[in-house]
Amino acid sequence: MKPVKVGICGLGTVGGGTFNVLKRNAEEIARRAGRSIVVEAIGARRENPDCDTQGTHITADIFEVARNPEIDIIIELIGGYDTALELVMTAIENGKHVVTANKALIAVHGNEIFAAAQKKNVMVAFEAAVAGGIPVIKAIREGLSGNRINWLAGIINGTGNFILTEMRDKGRDFADVLAEAQALGYAEADPTFDVEGIDAAHKLTILASIAFGIPLQFDKAYTEGISNITAADVQYAEELGYRIKHLGISRRTESGIELRVHPTMIPEKALLANVHGVMNAVLVDGDAVGQTMYYGAGAGAEPTASAVIADVVDVVRMLTADRDNRVPHLAFQPGSLSEMPISPVEEVVSGYYLRLTVNERPGVLAKVASILSESEISINAIVQKETHQQQVPVIILTQDVKEKLMNEAIVKIEALADVNEAVTRIRVEHL
Numbered sequence: 546m547k548p549v550k551v552g553i554c555g556l557g558t559v560g561g562g563t564f565n566v567l568k569r570n571a572e573e574i575a576r577r578a579g580r581s582i583v584v585e586a587i588g589a590r591r592e593n594p595d596c597d598t599q600g601t602h603i604t605a606d607i608f609e610v611a612r613n614p615e616i617d618i619i620i621e622l623i624g625g626y627d628t629a630l631e632l633v634m635t636a637i638e639n640g641k642h643v644v645t646a647n648k649a650l651i652a653v654h655g656n657e658i659f660a661a662a663q664k665k666n667v668m669v670a671f672e673a674a675v676a677g678g679i680p681v682i683k684a685i686r687e688g689l690s691g692n693r694i695n696w697l698a699g700i701i702n703g704t705g706n707f708i709l710t711e712m713r714d715k716g717r718d719f720a721d722v723l724a725e726a727q728a729l730g731y732a733e734a735d736p737t738f739d740v741e742g743i744d745a746a747h748k749l750t751i752l753a754s755i756a757f758g759i760p761l762q763f764d765k766a767y768t769e770g771i772s773n774i775t776a777a778d779v780q781y782a783e784e785l786g787y788r789i790k791h792l793g794i795s796r797r798t799e800s801g802i803e804l805r806v807h808p809t810m811i812p813e814k815a816l817l818a819n820v821h822g823v824m825n826a827v828l829v830d831g832d833a834v835g836q837t838m839y840y841g842a843g844a845g846a847e848p849t850a851s852a853v854i855a856d857v858v859d860v861v862r863m864l865t866a867d868r869d870n871r872v873p874h875l876a877f878q879p880g881s882l883s884e885m886p887i888s889p890v891e892e893v894v895s896g897y898y899l900r901l902t903v904n905e906r907p908g909v910l911a912k913v914a915s916i917l918s919e920s921e922i923s924i925n926a927i928v929q930k931e932t933h934q935q936q937v938p939v940i941i942l943t944q945d946v947k948e949k950l951m952n953e954a955i956v957k958i959e960a961l962a963d964v965n966e967a968v969t970r971i972r973v974e975h976l
């Protein structure tokens with residue numbers, strides 16, 4: 546059979562990894578795909594020193610690659626929104642299948658990309674976009690298709706988990722660990738996407754769509770990052786038997802689908818609490834299967850290349866199938882997507898860790914407790930940390946409460962004369 550020709554656009558961390566693994570495992574991959582896969586051209590601004598591209602056509606014009614009539618599959622690894630969208634749309638218009646690792650692109654523009662692909666009878670595959678090398682999209686979209694998914698929760702940003710782990714284990718400084726994550730190729734081009742939760746929200750948006758059969762709705766995701774987590778919070782959480790993890794959580798409720806990304810305190814024995822460094826994990830609860838968890842490297846050149854190439858192989862295997870016989874982009878048939886709304890974060894019910902800084906004066910704790918009790922918020926634990934200063938940290942753990950009620954209580958607590966600074970809050974989940 547004729548080889549399948551691919552064009553790689555972007556030869557950075559993931560592009561370089563993809564080129565190298567395609568070359569190194571060419572024979573094994575061909576035995577799986579049924580045809581050999583040849584890199585016909587590379588669109589790159591510069592060479593990647595880790596890649597021996599001798600003999601492969603390289604152009605700085607990625608659109609030349611997207612229009613090249615010889616190429617069957619475009620692998621988009623340039624990242625970002627606008628140029629990537631134009632590139633992918635150009636490839637689709639030219640009848641090419643697309644494989645991408647770009648979660649920002651899929652979460653924000655996926656609905657229009659899939660509609661265009663459907664019209665042109667081409668495939669768009671994006672396994673590498675969520676949790677890097679873990680085949681979690683395939684697992685949910687295909688392996689769990691007999692289930693009604695109840696909820697999923699995951700550590701889906703490698704950089705963020707690497708930072709939290711290094712802060713906890715080695716007491717390292719936030720900025721220092723972030724710089725290392727960048728040097729290792731884990732971080733996004735704009736690392737605020739990692740630390741402010743935007744990258745995780747992109748990935749959660751995609752996971753929620755394939756789990757619940759809803760259109761991609763990134764703009765409705767509640768997004769909070771890890772930049773406000775202090776070493777003290779990490780330590781207090783440990784003392785209470787919890788760990789702080791940055792989670793994406795999506796849950797089916799009566800009022801809609803929760804879509805939220807935020808630091809979360811989970812019991813130290815929970816599986817997700819023991820996922821460290823750049824590792825990611827996604828826990829999925831389905832009505833038939835119960836809980837399943839998917840674990841592996843969430844970022845890095847070759848782990849991500851593993852997912853990109855698996856998509857290429859999938860596309861090659863499905864080349865002769867028409868669009869109605871392929872796995873739908875969002876797991877559910879395009880005409881069967883549900884209109885279930887995304888529920889506002891104010892409706893979410895969870896426990897809370899609150900950290901207050903109060904003046905060391907009698908009666909303050911009683912006032913705080915009475916505000917919580919007026920809002921019918923029950924306290925599980927209250928700890929006043931010993932310091933020799935006038936202002937002392939007070940830690941409160943509450944039982945489950947609706948976010949709206951907690952917001953109102955926090956406003957009242959912050960208004961007390963003896964409460965200084967904003968109250969730090971971290972949601973607590975028993976996953």
Ligand SMILES: NC(=O)C1=CN([C@@H]2O[C@H](COP(=O)(O)OP(=O)(O)OC[C@H]3O[C@@H](n4cnc5c(N)ncnc54)[C@H](O)[C@@H]3O)[C@@H](O)[C@H]2O)C=CC1
Binds near residue numbers: 559
């Ligand atoms: N680094 C990782 O571990 C992971 C990255 N991703 C995603 O993969 C994609 C690529 O990420 P990385 O490889 O880390 O980024 P990178 O910054 O290392 O590589 C991107 C490459 O594309 C090139 N590029 C950008 N615009 C271009 C243009 N107009 N013409 C020609 N070349 C252009 C850049 O020069 C750079 O070499 C992003 O969408 C990212 O979110 C997904 C999973 C993991």
Ligand SMILES: N[C@@H](CC=O)C(=O)O
Binds near residue numbers: 677701843
């Ligand atoms: N920047 C991302 C890369 C993979 O998606 C991360 O750190 O998880």
Ligand code: NA
Binds near residue numbers: 672674675676680
């Ligand atoms: Na993946």
